[in-house]
Amino acid sequence: xxxxxxxxxxxxxxxxxxxxxxxxxxxxxxxxxxxxxxxxxxxxxxxxxxxxxxxxxxxxxxxxxxxxxxxxxxxxxxxxxxxxxxxxxxxxxxxxxxxxxxxxxxxxxxxxxxxxxxxxxxxxxxxxxxxxxxxxxxxxxxxxxxxxxxxxxxxxxxxxxxxxxxxxxxxxxxxxxxxxxxxxxxxxxxxxxxxxxxxxxxxxxxxxxxxxxxxxxxxxxxxxxxxxxxxxxxxxxxxxxxxxxxxxxxxxxxxxxxxxxxxxxxxxxxxxxxxxxxxxxxxxxxxxxxxxxxxxxxxxxxxxxxxxxxxxxxxxxxxxxxxxxxxxxxxxxxxxxxxxxxxxxxxxxxxxxxxxxxxxxxxxxxxxxxxxxxxxxxxxxxxxxxxxxxxxxxxxxxxxxxxxxxxxxxxxxxxxxxxxxxxxxxxxxxxxxxxxxxxxxxxxxxxxxxxxxxxxxxxxxxx
Amino acid sequence: xxxxxxxxxxxxxxxxxxxxxxxxxxxxxxxxxxxxxxxxxxxxxxxxxxxxxxxxxxxxxxxxxxxxxxxxxxxxxxxxxxxxxxxxxxxxxxxxxxxxxxxxxxxxxxxxxxxxxxxxxxxxxxxxxxxxxxxxxxxxxxxxxxxxxxxxxxxxxxxxxxxxxxxxxxxxxxxxxxxxxxxxxxxxxxxxxxxxxxxxxxxxxxxxxxxxxxxxxxxxxxxxxxxxxxxxxxxxxxxxxxxxxxxxxxxxxxxxxxxxxxxxxxxxxxxxxxxxxxxxxxxxxxxxxxxxxxxxxxxxxxxxxxxxxxxxxxxxxxxxxxxxxxxxxxxxxxxxxxxxxxxxxxxxxxxxxxxxxxxxxxxxxxxxxxxxxxxxxxxxxxxxxxxxxxxxxxxxxxxxxxxxxxxxxxxxxxxxxxxxxxxxxxxxxxxxxxxxxxxxxxxxxxxxxxxxxxxxxxxxxxx
Numbered sequence: 001x002x003x004x005x006x007x008x009x010x011x012x013x014x015x016x017x018x019x020x021x022x023x024x025x026x027x028x029x030x031x032x033x034x035x036x037x038x039x040x041x042x043x044x045x046x047x048x049x050x051x052x053x054x055x056x057x058x059x060x061x062x063x064x065x066x067x068x069x070x071x072x073x074x075x076x077x078x079x080x081x082x083x084x085x086x087x088x089x090x091x092x093x094x095x096x097x098x099x100x101x102x103x104x105x106x107x108x109x110x111x112x113x114x115x116x117x118x119x120x121x122x123x124x125x126x127x128x129x130x131x132x133x134x135x136x137x138x139x140x141x142x143x144x145x146x147x148x149x150x151x152x153x154x155x156x157x158x159x160x161x162x163x164x165x166x167x168x169x170x171x172x173x174x175x176x177x178x179x180x181x182x183x184x185x186x187x188x189x190x191x192x193x194x195x196x197x198x199x200x201x202x203x204x205x206x207x208x209x210x211x212x213x214x215x216x217x218x219x220x221x222x223x224x225x226x227x228x229x230x231x232x233x234x235x236x237x238x239x240x241x242x243x244x245x246x247x248x249x250x251x252x253x254x255x256x257x258x259x260x261x262x263x264x265x266x267x268x269x270x271x272x273x274x275x276x277x278x279x280x281x282x283x284x285x286x287x288x289x290x291x292x293x294x295x296x297x298x299x300x301x302x303x304x305x306x307x308x309x310x311x312x313x314x315x316x317x318x319x320x321x322x323x324x325x326x327x328x329x330x331x332x333x334x335x336x337x338x339x340x341x342x343x344x345x346x347x348x349x350x351x352x353x354x355x356x357x358x359x360x361x362x363x364x365x366x367x368x369x370x371x372x373x374x375x376x377x378x379x380x381x382x383x384x385x386x387x388x389x390x391x392x393x394x395x396x397x398x399x400x401x402x403x404x405x406x407x408x409x410x411x412x413x414x415x416x417x418x419x420x421x422x423x424x425x426x427x428x429x430x431x432x433x434x435x436x437x438x439x440x441x442x443x444x445x446x447x448x449x450x451x452x453x454x455x456x457x458x459x460x461x462x463x
Numbered sequence: 464x465x466x467x468x469x470x471x472x473x474x475x476x477x478x479x480x481x482x483x484x485x486x487x488x489x490x491x492x493x494x495x496x497x498x499x500x501x502x503x504x505x506x507x508x509x510x511x512x513x514x515x516x517x518x519x520x521x522x523x524x525x526x527x528x529x530x531x532x533x534x535x536x537x538x539x540x541x542x543x544x545x546x547x548x549x550x551x552x553x554x555x556x557x558x559x560x561x562x563x564x565x566x567x568x569x570x571x572x573x574x575x576x577x578x579x580x581x582x583x584x585x586x587x588x589x590x591x592x593x594x595x596x597x598x599x600x601x602x603x604x605x606x607x608x609x610x611x612x613x614x615x616x617x618x619x620x621x622x623x624x625x626x627x628x629x630x631x632x633x634x635x636x637x638x639x640x641x642x643x644x645x646x647x648x649x650x651x652x653x654x655x656x657x658x659x660x661x662x663x664x665x666x667x668x669x670x671x672x673x674x675x676x677x678x679x680x681x682x683x684x685x686x687x688x689x690x691x692x693x694x695x696x697x698x699x700x701x702x703x704x705x706x707x708x709x710x711x712x713x714x715x716x717x718x719x720x721x722x723x724x725x726x727x728x729x730x731x732x733x734x735x736x737x738x739x740x741x742x743x744x745x746x747x748x749x750x751x752x753x754x755x756x757x758x759x760x761x762x763x764x765x766x767x768x769x770x771x772x773x774x775x776x777x778x779x780x781x782x783x784x785x786x787x788x789x790x791x792x793x794x795x796x797x798x799x800x801x802x803x804x805x806x807x808x809x810x811x812x813x814x815x816x817x818x819x820x821x822x823x824x825x826x827x828x829x830x831x832x833x834x835x836x837x838x839x840x841x842x843x844x845x846x847x848x849x850x851x852x853x854x855x856x857x858x859x860x861x862x863x864x865x866x867x868x869x870x871x872x873x874x875x876x877x878x879x880x881x882x883x884x885x886x887x888x889x890x891x892x893x894x895x896x897x898x899x900x901x902x903x904x905x906x907x908x909x910x911x912x913x914x915x916x917x918x919x920x921x922x923x924x925x926x
Contacts, residue, residue, distance in 0.1 A: 108704050108813035151653040162651050164660070165628065180900040186809040187841045188625050189878035190614040190664055191896055192885055192922050193904045197627070197660030201653055218710040241571050247681040247748075249712070285710075287754050346649040350571035378650045415652035422655055433654055437643040440911065441656045447910035448903065459655050 009047060015064040016050055016092070023051040034073075034093040038140070039081040040339040040389050040398075041425055046073055046087035051095045055171055055179055055210040058094060062208060063177035065092050066453055072175075073455050074204040076146030077119060079138075081342055082423025084150065084203055088457035094208060096145055102126055103211065111168055111185060113213040116145025132216040135160035138419065139325050145209045150421035151201030155324070158244070158377030159251045159283070160217060162419065167200050171211035175449040185213055198444070203421055204455035206448045220283035223251075224293060225317040228305040229275040233257065233360070236276045237353035239303035240376045244349065246299065248292045252281035253377040257360070260327055260371035260384075267330030268323040273306065278376075279324050280308075281317075324373075331371040331384040338386040341398040344426075345409035346380035346418030355412055356381060359405050368397055380418035407432070422459045430460065472510060478527040479513055479555070486514040486561075497536075497556040501603070502544040503802040503852050503861075504888055509536055509550035514558045518634055518642055518673040521557060525671060526640035528555050529916055535638075536918050537667040539609030540582060542601075544805055545886025547613065547666055551920035557671060559608055565589055566674065574631055574648065576676040579608025595679040598623035601882065602788050608672045613884035614664030618787070621707070621840030622714045622746070623680060625882065630663050634674035638912040648676055661907070666884055667918035669911045683746035686714075687756060688780045691768040692738040696720065696823070699739045700816035702766035703839045707812065709762065711755045715744035716840040720823070723790055723834035723847075730793030731786040736769065741839075742787050743771075744780075787836075794834040794847040801849040804861040807889075808872035809843035809881030818875055819844060822868050831860055843881035870895070885922045893923065 016024040025031075026048050036043035047070070052058045065072045071091025078085060087093060099115035102123065106112070107130050114123060121141045123134050136147060138154035146152075148170060153162035160166070169183040182195040199206060230236035236255055243250055255278055256264065262274045278300075282292045297308055311317045323330075332340055347355050356372065363370050363383075374381030383405070385398040406416045406429050416429040430438050441460045445452075452462050479487040488494075489511050499506035510533070515521045528535045534554025541548060550556060562578035565586065569575065570593050577586060584604045586597050599610060601617040609615075611633060616625035623629070632646040645658040662669060693699035699718055706713055718741055719727065725737045741763075745755045760771055774780045786793075795803055810818050819835065826833050826846075837844030846868070848861040869879045869892050879892040893901050904923045908915075915925050 106811065106813060108708070109811040110708065111811070151657070153651055153653075157651060161628075164651075164657065165624075174903070178899050178902075180903060181898065182900060184873075184878045184896065185811050185876040186843075186872075186878045186881065187811070188616055188620060188627075188809055188843065188881050190616075190807075190880045190882050190884040191878045191889065192664070192893055192901075193669075193907055194614075194627065194657075194660045194664055195900055195903060197657045198907075201655070201657055206656075218708060220710065245571070245573065245681060247683065285754060285758075288751055291748060291750050344653075346651055348569065348572040348574070348648050348650070350569060380649075380651065409649075410647075413648040415647045415649045415654045417653045418649065418651050419653050421653040426654065430655055433647065435644065436641050437645060437658055438655070439641075440637070440643060440658060443910045444656055444661075444907065447906045 012064060012068040012070055013048065015068070016048065016061060019060045019064065020050055020052065020057055025049050034075050034095065035085060035087050037078055037080045037083060037085050039083060039425065040341045040387060041083035041086060044086035044088055046093035047090045049093045049095055051098050053098050055173065058173045058208050058210050059177045059179050061092065061094060062173050062175065066176055066451065069453065071453050071456050072208065074145070074149065074208045076117060076143030077141065079140035079142045080146065080150055080423065081420045082425035084421060084423040084458060086424065088424065096143065096210070099210060105130055107132065109185070110216045111213055112216055113211060114144050116143060116210050116212060118144050120144060120147065127216065131219050133219050134214055135217055136163055136166050144212050144214065148200050148209050148212050149203050153419040155252045155254055155375060157375060158253055159249055164197060164200055166214050167196055167212055168215055169196055169213040170199055170209050172199050172207040172209055174207045175451065175454050201421065203423065203458050205445060205459050206454060222286045222289040223281065223283055223317065224289050225281045225311045225320050227272060227277060227279055227309040227320060228300050229273040229277045231304045233276050233356050234353040235303045236278055237356070237376060239278065239300055239305065241349050242299045243296055244377055246295055248295050250280065250292065250296065250377065251283040252279065254279040254324055255374040255376040255381065256327065257372040259369065260331065260373055263330040263334050263371050264323050264327055267326055267333050270323055279320065327373045328384055331386065334369060335386040337388065339389045341385040341387050341402065342420070343383040343385070343402050343405050344417045344420040345405055345414055346378060347409050347412045347414030349379045351412040351414065352376060352379050355408055358408060362401060362404055366397060366401060368394060368401065378418065424457055427459065475527065475531040475533055476511065478531065479511065479524060482523045482527065483513055483515065483520055488512050497538050497558065498548060498550050500541055500543045500546060500548050502546065502888070503804045503850060504546035504549060507549035507551055509556035510553045512556045512558055514561050516561050518636065521636045521671050521673050522640045522642050524555065524557060525636050525638065529639055529914065532916065534916050534919050535671065537608070537612065537671045539580060539606030540604065542603035542605045543609065543613055543886065544883045545888035547884060547886040547921060549887065551887065559606065559673070562673060568593055570595065572648070573679045574676055575679055576674060577607050579606060579673050579675060581607050583607060583610065590679065594682050596682050597677055598680055599626055599629050607675050607677065611663050611672050611675050612666050614882070616882040618715045618717055618838060620838060621716055622712055627660060627663055629677050630659055630675055631678055632659055632676040633662055633672050635662050635670040635672055637670045638914065638917050664884065666886065666921050668908060668922050669917060685749045685752040686744065686746055686780065687752050688744045688774040688783050690735060690740060690742055690772040690783060691763050692736040692740045694767045696739045696819050697816040698766045699741055700819070700839060702741065702763055702768065704812050705762045706759055707840055709758055711758050713743065713755065713759065713840065714746040715742065717742040717787055718837040718839040718844065719790065720835040722832065723794065723836055726793040726797050726834050727786050727790055730789055730796050733786060742783065790836045791847055794849065797832060798849040800851065802852045804848040804850050804865065805883070806846040806848070806865050806868050807880045807883040808868055808877055809841060810872050810875045810877030812842045814875035814877065815839060815842050818871055821871060825864060825867055829860060829864055831857060831864065841881065887920055890922065
């Protein structure tokens with residue numbers, strides 16, 4: 001703590017020290033790191049950072065914060081994109097990265113219970129020998145707690161679902177420090193309100209997630225990946241619709257527009273055609289994958305795709321998907337020094353081509369560049385609008401483009417955010433998206449966090 | 464209304480008449496029908512029954528009830544099993560069966576929006592020509608609104624999930640008459656608290672569901688069904704675990720014990736071996752189904768199954784599944800005049816054989832008979848305890864058996880209800896199942912229904 005700390009802070013620091021010893025800090029570098037995510041949003045440092053190691057510690061820290069009226073902001077890997085970790089009212093960031101134990105792998109039940117700070121890559125490394133994997137893949141090596149808190153999804157949600165589907169149960173510390181388990185480990189239950197789903201996607205505004213039980217899947221016997229380029233966006237999206245309707249259980253189907261393909265080629269030293277392109281991945285038995293491939297290649301041909309570019313070997317597949325996962329950094333590299341203003345709308349599939357095409361027309365009129373990538377099997381796509389974060393004119397233009405895009409998606413019965421969450425960045429759109437239902441969200445917030453200390457200023461204001 | 468109606472009721476009747484005209488009644492036969500479900504629970508008739516035809520009418524009816532302090536109990540097909548429709552405090556039953564329009568089928572998006580009173584069989588008949596189907600199948604021809612309200616599932620949840628997974632969005636009338644849409648039609652969203660999942664399974668205690676948007680699936684190209692008998696329960700359950708772990712996307716895998724097979728044979732005029740038996744169904748392409756069958760037959764042999772009994776033709780398949788679906792009535796027919804006291808625990812798969820075996824030992828010590836059927840791919844099974852509902856000694860014994868079973872399931876990290884819901888029948892177990900989390904459910908109830916008029920006395924008491 002600096003000598004200038006207010007007396008209230010001093011009492012809080014002493015209370016926290018009594019709980020976690022020297023694992024509380026006010027060091028500037030640590031505070032600044034904990035107020036910053038990977039987005040263009042301005043960081044806001046918390047007053048204090050606590051490194052928690054147990055659920056009981058988190059509970060006592062939250063009780064101390066409640067007593068002192070300090071805000072509580074959970075922190076995982078810091079990879080979120082809508083300002084979720086920004087300490088808008090100061091307060092205490094609870095860093096959960098030291099809660100990184102894998103508590104129980106139940107092979108017969110195909111589930112695992114982990115502490116919130118375990119990252120998804122580490123989890124999958126640990127699971128490999130059991131023949132199981134955790135499919136949700138947002139690109140970044142996020143923490144499981146953070147992924148649950150933001151209802152993350154990513155490239156293979158089209159087959160395996162999002163964190164909404166993956167989470168079986170959680171341990172949550174409430175705003176008054178009480179600890180609950182949201183559900184049992186049974187695969188399904190009709191025993192009352194679905195607290196698991198209430199806390200998945202609540203972004204720390206209703207409680208702090210400290211443990212998560214996840215559904216797992218058997219590692220598929222066979223995996224193949226492919227790339228195919230299309231004459232235009234509409235042909236690519238129509239090919240996606242036909243693929244999904246065919247009942248083929250495709251594991252991944254990702255769209256990159258020509259600008260993004262150009263960026264990927266430059267960044268990853270590749271030479272794909274600079275055209276709208278679908279990245280595919282197939283999971284199943286050897287025979288099942290062969291059949292899926294045959295069906296999907298036929299559909300692709302029907303919609304004018306150039307020949308499939310195959311990656312059957314693990315290393316080729318890794319390179320292909322690494323190129324896809326690096327799309328964000330590839331986009332940023334088109335304009336050195338820029339940051340990404342990332343959009344995240346999701347619309348019904350039938351409206352997707354129209355939504356993307358109208359957005360492309362907007363972009364042609366703009367002075368900003370914005371490559372596009374999409375989890376198109378779900379109707380979700382991202383523009384990475386390249387902005388100089390110190391240039392207010394550029395930020396204003398990005399905001400204008402985003403607002404037009406969101407309003408277009410909402411008019412198509414879509415959502416302002418398919419997977420990044422609300423944070424404070426998407427709050428301005430929720431009244432339009434939810435209408436009267438937003439008041440229900442506010443009522444839930446008041447019911448579970450009456451003093452508004454849990455990640456305040458995110459998702460919904462209590463009144 | 465009878466002449467003895469209290470003055471408050473008279474005002475309420477007049478208010479309701481102003482909204483729905485002659486579609487409000489106090490006729491005894493109608494009231495009694497609306498207070499009764501398919502369970503052993505004693506029926507409790509509402510004071511009035513309203514037949515609603517629009518969401519706006521439901522909204523105005525709820526407002527009138529709120530004004531007069533009358534309870535509101537939504538009514539669909541009346542097929543629930545835990546007293547959900549019993550009017551414990553009198554009040555108004557809102558019958559939604561006349562809200563039976565299919566509002567929009569979106570073939571490209573594979574979704575449909577229906578009014579709450581549409582039944583699942585009617586929906587599937589309407590969808591057939593579009594090549595799509597709605598998979599959730601609880602056996603009874605329940606209404607979609609009722610299935611959403613109770614988080615129903617059934618025989619093919621192991622592949623297609625429960626109503627939790629099937630519902631994309633709903634229109635809900637809140638306790639003060641406000642109407643909300645819980646979500647957009649996009650396949651996924653991270654835009655705030657998951658109101659859809661909060662209302663799925665809320666059993667009318669937070670609002671009245673009037674419209675539901677559902678995810679659909681392509682009708683599979685090929686379907687095959689089979690029956691195989693096993694030497695004992697453990698062998699059958701181990702075969703299920705190996706099947707699920709193999710990654711085979713099995714559509715249905717149902718266990719019937721020897722007593723239930725005896726009942727099915729007698730009721731449906733069949734001659735299956737009277738042994739623990741699995742009913743299977745496979746969905747996929749021709750080639751995919753052939754491969755699934757090969758894998759699963761191999762697993763079955765490994766666990767000592769007798770030869771598969773195949774039903775490839777639609778009519779044989781229908782007969783096979785009709786036998787399974789009639790299991791409840793077949794059980795009742797073992798003891799004419801009895802009613803079924805149905806249990807509904809769900810446990811992690813790894814504990815299922817142990818749970819069933821210990822329960823079978825309990826039953827051997829009991830004077831009551833209780834055939835067993837199970838959605839064993841999910842770890843969910845039902846005893847149908849055959850009771851004379853007028854014999855208090857039998858009811859007490861059934862309650863004792865059920866309580867032992869529930870406590871056993873809870874000790875195995877299971878739930879007291881996998882799919883039937885809480886109603887008032889399962890309320891006594893929720894404190895043990897949820898612990899402190901039950902107080903969170905009570906807080907949600909208070910937040911959304913402060914005057915406790917929405918299906919009061921079900922799931923959780925507000926305080």
